[in-house]
Amino acid sequence: MNSTVHANAMRLPEPLSTDLKTGLMDDDARIERANKTVGQMENVFLDELSRRKMDAAKLVYAVEAWKPVAEGTEGGLYWGNSTVFPGMVGDEYFMTRGHYHARKDRAEFYATVSGRGLLVLMDEHRHASVQEMGAGTTHYIPGKVAHRVVNTTEVPLTFLACWPSDAGHDYQTIAQQGFSVRVMRRNGRPEVVAQS
Amino acid sequence: MNSTVHANAMRLPEPLSTDLKTGLMDDDARIERANKTVGQMENVFLDELSRRKMDAAKLVYAVEAWKPVAEGTEGGLYWGNSTVFPGMVGDEYFMTRGHYHARKDRAEFYATVSGRGLLVLMDEHRHASVQEMGAGTTHYIPGKVAHRVVNTTEVPLTFLACWPSDAGHDYQTIAQQGFSVRVMRRNGRPEVVAQS
Numbered sequence: 577m578n579s580t581v582h583a584n585a586m587r588l589p590e591p592l593s594t595d596l597k598t599g600l601m602d603d604d605a606r607i608e609r610a611n612k613t614v615g616q617m618e619n620v621f622l623d624e625l626s627r628r629k630m631d632a633a634k635l636v637y638a639v640e641a642w643k644p645v646a647e648g649t650e651g652g653l654y655w656g657n658s659t660v661f662p663g664m665v666g667d668e669y670f671m672t673r674g675h676y677h678a679r680k681d682r683a684e685f686y687a688t689v690s691g692r693g694l695l696v697l698m699d700e701h702r703h704a705s706v707q708e709m710g711a712g713t714t715h716y717i718p719g720k721v722a723h724r725v726v727n728t729t730e731v732p733l734t735f736l737a738c739w740p741s742d743a744g745h746d747y748q749t750i751a752q753q754g755f756s757v758r759v760m761r762r763n764g765r766p767e768v769v770a771q772s
Numbered sequence: 773m774n775s776t777v778h779a780n781a782m783r784l785p786e787p788l789s790t791d792l793k794t795g796l797m798d799d800d801a802r803i804e805r806a807n808k809t810v811g812q813m814e815n816v817f818l819d820e821l822s823r824r825k826m827d828a829a830k831l832v833y834a835v836e837a838w839k840p841v842a843e844g845t846e847g848g849l850y851w852g853n854s855t856v857f858p859g860m861v862g863d864e865y866f867m868t869r870g871h872y873h874a875r876k877d878r879a880e881f882y883a884t885v886s887g888r889g890l891l892v893l894m895d896e897h898r899h900a901s902v903q904e905m906g907a908g909t910t911h912y913i914p915g916k917v918a919h920r921v922v923n924t925t926e927v928p929l930t931f932l933a934c935w936p937s938d939a940g941h942d943y944q945t946i947a948q949q950g951f952s953v954r955v956m957r958r959n960g961r962p963e964v965v966a967q968s
Contacts, residue, residue, distance in 0.1 A: 588893060588901055588903075588911045588912075588914065588917070589914070590889075590903070591903050591904075591910055591911045591912075592906075592909075592910050593908040593910060594883050594908050594910045595908055596792045596793075596883065596885060596907070596908060597792075601910070610935045618931070642910070642912070644912040644914075645879070645912075646916065649877045650877065651875070651877035651879055651936065651939075652879045652914070652915070653880070653881050653912070653934065653935075654777045655883075655910060655912070655934075662789045679847070681847035682847045682935075683841070683847055683848045683849045684849065685849050685851050685934055687790050687792065687851075687932075689792060690811050691834060695787075697784060705784055707784075707786070707787050708787075709787075711792070712790050712791055712792060712798075713788075713789055713838065714787055714788050714789060714797070714838070714851060715787045715791045716784075716787075716838070716839075716840040716841075716849070716851070718784065718785070718841065718848070719847045719848070721784070723873040725864045726789045736883075738849065738851075738881055738934035739849075740849070740936065741879075742845075747942055
């Protein structure tokens, strides 16, 4: 079917495809992909010595993003997914770096596709809370709340995300100050541990 | 697991669940639900006489929305889904009313869960284009673009949506002026027909 009705039809982003069973997008040149390896996650995990002894090329997480409008566009949205792979650094589960949004009041939605884990949330007073993630769990992350995803299982944890195109990312605050809690394996089970 | 780590933890919206196989959210009091019946869709379809002869209680579409922040909140987001049921009014396929956003530059994402149909898009110059919807198709609807979903099959068409909490809805412009195209059944198949 011809999708253009008028000769002077508006120019719109053509659709692409998200496999809602896997959460992944199709092989489209418009998708931005980013991987984070053990080697790229210096000083993120508590046990930095253990990290340095690991295979630096091992994947910790992978991100796909569709950004149909320019970064910073007010009123626009981005769509994507992230997969946190199973693994440990010392007694700490694989996780994302975590970030605030640069435009602080910008929110985000997550919807878990598969796997299980924990969404760690922290406000600007460093008050933290943790939400359990599993197939279908849908999370509203308000503005001014840092967010990090931790995979507490032996299988990949994949979630969809939608966020404003003018949200931006502030990774630096977390890189400098960390979260006020970490998710550690204690007696074989995940435990949320406060950080001094 | 206790999701609260600090005694003075921040108050955050608890997660809810979206079944990504059906697109529907769980039975949660926080979900806003709205149904549109044949009886409620006066003057939307071309063949108003046929509509009046139909069962007024017949469902045309159903919407679920999770609005964790107040309408109009800048930087916030809403999450939801819509199902357009199979059916015809005369030779025109069941569809949503369609709308612009009240805050005109606000965008929206759709991701189709199941069924097939057409996403009708129209800018403020009444230039239209149409995108095919099917399992997994993911659509970016820019600001200033009216959007309507048409079910061209015999089974329900369900899609997820994410949109800004300050987008609002302008239904009135479409109610008064309609779209510049309609999707009609011609020789048993959907055809996009320009409206004078």
